[in-house]
Amino acid sequence: MKSQRHRARQIALQALYEIDLTDHAPGQVLQRHLRDINPPLPAGATGLLQAIIEGVMARRDDLDRVIAHFAPEWPVPQIATIDRNILRIALWEMNFNDTPSKVAINEAVELAKEFGAETSSRFINGVLGAATRQQGEMATILAEASASMDR
Numbered sequence: 001m002k003s004q005r006h007r008a009r010q011i012a013l014q015a016l017y018e019i020d021l022t023d024h025a026p027g028q029v030l031q032r033h034l035r036d037i038n039p040p041l042p043a044g045a046t047g048l049l050q051a052i053i054e055g056v057m058a059r060r061d062d063l064d065r066v067i068a069h070f071a072p073e074w075p076v077p078q079i080a081t082i083d084r085n086i087l088r089i090a091l092w093e094m095n096f097n098d099t100p101s102k103v104a105i106n107e108a109v110e111l112a113k114e115f116g117a118e119t120s121s122r123f124i125n126g127v128l129g130a131a132t133r134q135q136g137e138m139a140t141i142l143a144e145a146s147a148s149m150d151r
Contacts, residue, residue: 004045006107009089011037012052013111016085019057026057055096056088062145063088066138070130071123083120086111090128095142101132 015029030053034046041049056063064076067087076084090108093099105128112120131138 004042005048006110008041008045008049009052009107009111010114011041012049012056012089013082013085013115015049015053016056016088017081019053020081020085026053029053051097052089052092055092056085059092059096060088062142063091065145066091066131066141067127069137069141070134071127080117080120082116083112083124086116086120086124087127090124091131091138094128094132095138101128105129105132 011033015026015033018024019026019029030050034041034049040046064084067079067084068076071079079087086108089111090104093104093107094101105125108124108128109121112124116124
């Protein structure tokens with residue numbers, strides 16, 4: 001049986017996928033998913049679900065810059081919507097949620113196996129592995145993005 005935190009990530013992925021494809025309001029999508037979850041998530045997992053959706057939405061452009069840097073052969077809009085959102089979740093967790101990189105990568109690969117195409121897990125593992133090996137570059141990209149937002 002999957003952990004409640006994994007379930008929270010699955011639901012967050014589904015919500016972010018919907019938001020990405022439809023431009024539905026993130027808060028409304030989150031509330032609907034929370035209402036429709038059966039069985040309900042425990043409080044800690046609900047908090048993670050909410051943090052992922054709010055965090056990814058707040059930093060989506062920054063996360064996409066990181067994806068573009070570490071997957072230069074794939075323009076971000078051309079990456080499959082599921083894969084793009086799995087990458088966003090993992091990068092957000094690694095950089096803004098204190099989730100250990102290994103855990104974020106393992107969870108992302110599991111989500112890719114569950115929801116992505118046949119090659120999704122290898123692609124996601126490669127992008128996240130490169131970002132982890134070049135942590136300094138990733139931090140620089142995110143710092144530059146934050147600095148440009150502050151101007």
